[in-house]
Amino acid sequence: MQSQTVEKESRYQRIRQVTLLGTLVDLLLGVSKLIVGFLANSQALVADGIHSLSDVATDIFVLFAARHAHKEADRRHPYGHGRIETLATVGLGSVLLLVAVGIVWEAIQRLGSGADVVAPGWLALVISLLSVVAKEWVYRFTRAVAEQYESDLLLANAWHSRTDAISSIVVAIGVAGAMLGFTYLDAIAAVAVALMIAKIGFDLVHASGQELIDAALDAEETQAIAASMETIDGVKAVHDLRTRTSAGEVLIDVHVQVNPRISVSEGHEIGDAVRRRVTQQHPKVADIVVHIDPEDDRDQAIDTGLPLRQQALGCLRQHWQHLLPEHAEQDITLHYLREGIDVELVLPMQLVSGVKRAAELESKLKEAVSELSWLHQLKVAFRPSQPV
Numbered sequence: 001m002q003s004q005t006v007e008k009e010s011r012y013q014r015i016r017q018v019t020l021l022g023t024l025v026d027l028l029l030g031v032s033k034l035i036v037g038f039l040a041n042s043q044a045l046v047a048d049g050i051h052s053l054s055d056v057a058t059d060i061f062v063l064f065a066a067r068h069a070h071k072e073a074d075r076r077h078p079y080g081h082g083r084i085e086t087l088a089t090v091g092l093g094s095v096l097l098l099v100a101v102g103i104v105w106e107a108i109q110r111l112g113s114g115a116d117v118v119a120p121g122w123l124a125l126v127i128s129l130l131s132v133v134a135k136e137w138v139y140r141f142t143r144a145v146a147e148q149y150e151s152d153l154l155l156a157n158a159w160h161s162r163t164d165a166i167s168s169i170v171v172a173i174g175v176a177g178a179m180l181g182f183t184y185l186d187a188i189a190a191v192a193v194a195l196m197i198a199k200i201g202f203d204l205v206h207a208s209g210q211e212l213i214d215a216a217l218d219a220e221e222t223q224a225i226a227a228s229m230e231t232i233d234g235v236k237a238v239h240d241l242r243t244r245t246s247a248g249e250v251l252i253d254v255h256v257q258v259n260p261r262i263s264v265s266e267g268h269e270i271g272d273a274v275r276r277r278v279t280q281q282h283p284k285v286a287d288i289v290v291h292i293d294p295e296d297d298r299d300q301a302i303d304t305g306l307p308l309r310q311q312a313l314g315c316l317r318q319h320w321q322h323l324l325p326e327h328a329e330q331d332i333t334l335h336y337l338r339e340g341i342d343v344e345l346v347l348p349m350q351l352v353s354g355v356k357r358a359a360e361l362e363s364k365l366k367e368a369v370s371e372l373s374w375l376h377q378l379k380v381a382f383r384p385s386q387p388v
Helices: 002-039 043-068 082-113 122-149 152-179 184-212 219-230 264-281 309-320 355-368
Strands: 237-246 249-257 285-293 331-337 340-348 375-383
Touching: 002 043, 002 122, 002 152, 043 082, 043 122, 043 152, 043 184, 082 184, 122 152, 152 184, 184 237, 219 237, 219 249, 219 264, 237 285, 249 264, 264 285, 309 331, 309 340, 309 355, 355 375
Parallel strands: 249 285, 340 375
Antiparallel strands: 237 249, 331 340
């Protein structure tokens, strides 16, 4: 247990170091692009600066998620705190969409004004090319660490850095074109970058929105999870498999059908085996709630009207009071099935004096309860007396 804690802490520290390095690069590039973009009159470089600063916000969310990924659930948050990250991601995506709209609107006005535009200088081109090199390096470095520690969150952030490198290439082309006399290319490049920002914002809002409304995993993943459950010894069938995600983790509710005659403890053990198998084969699965069914109950009403144990036993004993001694030792097992309750009654052999008497008592016991509407089947067995 202690070694696992140390490993988790080491993993978090490494992810934190890589993300902080990327944050520093994004911050320096973003500020540099904004300053040079305004001084050099490059709308594309200003847009790219905003794009870089959006990466800073994303890095902060990655740090927050890594810090709270293993935070324990508490009394007020029994399902953990993962949805805080989801809500924050929706907010970030919404802001990026608004920023993209503003950049496109300004670029369109600039193109439509017909006014002469001063071409950006060499510094704007140098900054945009420097951004390509820096962001590509951050992408490769972050991806290597993400693959080493199998962190999907860090891998997603690495690809975010790659999009910034691509947008900087577009900016460099726009700035170079403007310097050659095609000043409108800078505004067109700004629109292209804005569309990239909008795509990132839309993806963030869409993915997080799906999570907030508890969207299921895709059919292929769901089938793979069901298949891993069905290989467990004792599992007859799987149905009502429901999946959802929270902060990148998968939560599952499922009904598992088992033999209706097994004990409660065996059914519980099968449920635990299902949980172990799924979490081993599907690492993203964080929690599974397994409902053990004695039969397929997909079309069965929730309220069956069947009496619970105390009521059922009271009714049975009332019908048997003239057939069994008042304090006769007996073992009664109830099986709740679609057709009704199957009752297994085990009596001590000392109540009867031979096989014939046993058969007669069994017949009378069955006849006495034959009119009970909820009784499906009665099985009577006799247990030999235990030696003292």
